[in-house]
Amino acid sequence: MLVLVLGTAVGVEYMAHQTRQLFSELQRMVRHEENLRADWGRLLLEMSTWGAHARVEKMAREKMGMDVPKLDDIEVIKQ
């Protein structure tokens, strides 16, 4: 009886310890997720700044000399 009581007592303590450890691990991961989310947000914002339609269009027109094809330049291909 005594052995059983002692055994379960140790068991309870062990489980509590495990819980605490896993919880702190969870908290660490939540913080990690938050950091990643912050990075993602920043990168997304950066991407939208560099990739803004207005900027892409300006670059394509001015730096790369691209333009929307005129009617005469379009060929409709039929299979």
Next chain:
Amino acid sequence: MKNKVMKPYVWRYYTLAFLLAVLFALLIGRVAMLQLSDEGRGRAFLQQQGDARSIRTLTVPASRGVITDRNGEILAMSTPVESLWINPKYFEAKDDAIKVLAKVSGEKESAFRARLQRNSKQGFMFIERQISPEKAKEVLAYGFKGVHSQTEYKRFYPAGDVISQVVGFTNISDQGQEGIELAFNDQLAGHPGRKQVMKDLNGNVIREIAEVEAPKQGGQIQLAIDLRLQYVAQRELAQALTNFGAKAGTVVMLDVNTGELLAMASQPSFNPNNRRNMKIDHVRNRALTDVLEPGSTAKPLSMIAALKSGKYTPKTVVDTNPGYIRIERKVFPDPVNYGVIDVTKILAKSSQVGMSKVALDIGNAPIRSVLLSLGFGESTYSRFPGESSGLFPVYDREPTGIETATMAFGYGFAVTPVQLASAYATLASGGIKRPVSLLKVESDVVAGERVIEEGVAKQVVNMLREVVKLGGTGTMAATELYGVAGKTGTAHKVGKGGYADSKYMALFAGIAPVDNPRIAAVVVIDEPAGNRYHGGQVAAPVFSRVVNDSLRILNVRPSISVNEKVAVTAGQGVTHAG
């Protein structure tokens, strides 16, 4: 001597020892009782009191959901930021600490000191809200007593001013204030969770104990809007405002087969990421909240009633001589006398006289019933905050001739640009009215409801082809790659005491490609300055460019009829067909 003096006091010694032992035993007993018994202020009570002094429940912030366009481009998202706060009771106001914190909050040191003084009796004061996590970490590294940081979410709008009036924005507490952010706040908002932590005397978290409730992250909203088309619409609209010195403008584009709002541009716009210089007037989503008299853009819709009555076909002729018409006490003129023309030409030339004659012939009720069936005077139920349902008159007597004629050419009632676009989408779909949708629709075709006979709708669309052809009022709406159909409109604005003489709304409403319509679009330019103010001069070119670019982006096959080149594959070379 000594013994004799001491002896009588021996019993005193034992008594004292005994009493002390009893007191000690009582003390032990009390301690044991507190530990073991639950009576009165016993164990449970003490445990609770102890926890109350060290264990705190903190809220775990949940992030708000993302808003995307129909292709998954992100329009609004939340990223974690830190808010620095201070407990003035614990803070030691040393000069160097004040200097650092005042710099963070962007205040003068004296101003920060004064603010600290005002809040000295409180246990909480924000130093600065929503700063980058790096900056917060830097400040916390100084280890000032009483300075803490908490995580909050800040909303970012990657598309900026391209779609700001549609998406709207949130306030500093992450609650929707305008637009989609407000309309779908319940779906977007997350539900914060709770966790238990143990804190020390200074309020620092020393151990995290358990999660009481997991935070629920907010849901995602996918709009029907295509950011690429939205950008094209905003670009052309802004350009037109500059070119014509106009006050404001709107472009609405609807998908004919689904009723989805593909683009909804309003100018002037604002940058939702920096709202310091924002003007309230720029926040309004004019496409849904503003109403206007549609003017001549309503003529094709009245013409539906004429064709429906069976009295008219597109070839029926009307005598518009002598170039003006007197109805009761008012005279409505045409710019020139068009003479005897058919009803197709009435639309192409936008003849007031012709339209009035047709309207007086068929009467008020049929026109009214067509306009109502197209959804005028009724909200589109898009759920957009502040959406107007327009104004439509209710008569308690027989309407006068003036009322009938003016209704036929688009005065005396008011619609939102979206309602007008929806009416044209109904025409384009061969008479099927589909509900306007702000959110993406998963199917390619929405069933909708037939409100006009297919034959009549097709006839009206064919009549509208003539508007953009040589001799029509809307030639500038024609595009290079796609056949279009539509109607110009130039509406007098209502000023103080009636219609203002020199204030106009320039409109164009149309559909494209005309042979197999995909989109219906409406362009509204508010108060173009100078002598070019007609819908055909101001709004039609915007329609042309927006529609041409949009259909190209949507990969719609160009409907080139004049110069069709057919490149036949499989080595047969290129044949040019006339």
